[in-house]
Amino acid sequence: MLYAIAHFLRDKLRWLWNFVECINAWLFSLRYGKKLKIFSFSGLPTGYEVTPMRDVPTDKIVEFFSRQPEEAFEFFKPHGFDMKSIKRLQRNRAFLGYMLLDTENGNIAGYCFNRCFFHGVGYRGRMVDVAYRGEGLGTAMNKLLNEVGFGIGLRLFETVSKDNVASYRSALSASKVKVVKEMPHNELYLEILPD
Numbered sequence: 001m002l003y004a005i006a007h008f009l010r011d012k013l014r015w016l017w018n019f020v021e022c023i024n025a026w027l028f029s030l031r032y033g034k035k036l037k038i039f040s041f042s043g044l045p046t047g048y049e050v051t052p053m054r055d056v057p058t059d060k061i062v063e064f065f066s067r068q069p070e071e072a073f074e075f076f077k078p079h080g081f082d083m084k085s086i087k088r089l090q091r092n093r094a095f096l097g098y099m100l101l102d103t104e105n106g107n108i109a110g111y112c113f114n115r116c117f118f119h120g121v122g123y124r125g126r127m128v129d130v131a132y133r134g135e136g137l138g139t140a141m142n143k144l145l146n147e148v149g150f151g152i153g154l155r156l157f158e159t160v161s162k163d164n165v166a167s168y169r170s171a172l173s174a175s176k177v178k179v180v181k182e183m184p185h186n187e188l189y190l191e192i193l194p195d
């Protein structure tokens with residue numbers, strides 16, 4: 001229900017979405033800010049480091065999205081990918097976005113996020129750079145999202161299309177999941193369960 005409302009606001013009533021987003025970020029920060037300050041990741045894939053997206057230059061993030069092929073966005077439309085949209089996400093304290101960096105060359109190898117709500121839920125999403133796919137990074141990023149989300153005490157959810165095989169399998173590989181609802185267009189609404 002909350003998911004449907006959020007999508008309606010985001011797509012149809014942008015000014016109201018922006019207002020709600022500000023209030024949500026403020027309340028989320030009040031409730032979870034201290035826990036996040038002391039949180040650190042333990043399960044990083046070898047050869048990579050993870051950095052909050054707010055610490056990565058905006059143009060580098062925009063460039064990461066612009067070099068992905070069109071098919072990468074078929075099932076991945078969580079927000080805009082232009083400078084303004086990315087800057088907005090970087091400022092949003094309830095949007096826990098992270099970039100996975102290749103330590104050898106500093107390249108962005110992946111992007112993942114928990115979009116969080118102050119009442120204690122987060123929605124996961126991720127994208128792996130096309131040149132780094134199939135190496136387990138999608139699954140690794142799901143684990144990172146679980147680590148931070150469950151670490152601060154959130155319930156985690158995501159929608160995944162059964163047609164997006166890599167995404168569906170990486171969701172299952174990284175976590176125990178419960179199908180909350182079967183949605184139109186072959187989509188599943190999943191709750192991610194702690195191990």
Ligand SMILES: CC(C)(COP(=O)(O)OP(=O)(O)OC[C@H]1O[C@@H](n2cnc3c(N)ncnc32)[C@H](O)[C@@H]1OP(=O)(O)O)[C@@H](O)C(=O)NCCC(=O)NCCS
Nearest residue numbers: 076126127128133134135136137138139166167169170173
């Ligand atoms: C979905 C995505 C993040 C997966 O990342 P990845 O690093 O390539 O995935 P992994 O290497 O961790 O593989 C995960 C699983 O998918 C399988 N897989 C990977 N690519 C696959 C493909 N093209 N076809 C079928 N299965 C595939 C792997 O074998 C693995 O399965 P297993 O755990 O049962 O062994 C990546 O494909 C992507 O960025 N897609 C575009 C954005 C997107 O759709 N995001 C998800 C929506 S939120």
